[in-house]
Amino acid sequence: MAFSPDGSRLAAGDMTGRVTLWDGDHRHRVTALPNTFQPRIGSRLEAVSALAFSPDGRTLAVGGTNGGLQLWDVPTGQRIGGLLTTPGDAVYTLAFDARGTTLYAGSAHIPLQRYDLDPSHALSRVGARTDGSGLSPAQWQTYIPDAPYRRVCIPA
Incomplete structure (x- = not known):
């Protein structure tokens, strides 16, 4: 789970790879992101293992147990681009820099990955x-x- 910086949204991921956005003040479901991770043919579902909002709360980074990493536009509920390239290990930690132009992703056996989003x-x-x-x-x-x-x- 992750709260947006202003506390107005709560993102919660589950074992099927779905992410649900909740109203942080009123505890009502706002939306569910469709098909957060597209399963590869013959592969198992990818669970959500990490979430992070950008500093302005407009972008949500979603990490998965199979190494998936996807960005979402929070206001529209739409994907931003395709999956980001990762080494393939489960993504356990995500964080944006203060400007929201760099995303950091951490895994158990892989050094911290840096993604320039500018x-x-x-x-x-x-x-x-x-x-x-x-x-x-x-x-x-x-x-x-x-x-x-x-x-x-x-x-x-």
Whole structure:
């Protein structure tokens, strides 16, 4: 379980991978996040093992027993992107930095993992790796299928 920083929401995860958001003041269920972890074919359900709200309370990080790590937009109840890449061990601890731009995840046998969530950092890395040309529409569809194509790097 995790409370949002202002105490207005309580997130509770269960053994089936479901996360339910509760109104922290009135103790009423607000919503349940759909399919927090998509089970892989032939694998068992992934239980929720860690939860953390971002400092502004708008993002919820959900860690699982099979190493799943997913971000959710709290106001809309929608996923943010796909699963974050982890070493595969159960995620036992999650914490955001004070600005909400870095997420830390801890496991029993894996060193602390750091995830840079700042979109401007990602855009600058794309620009640097493509010599400023950015992603082609085909590459965009491969790597960012949930967002419409746009040019993000301007050649020098």
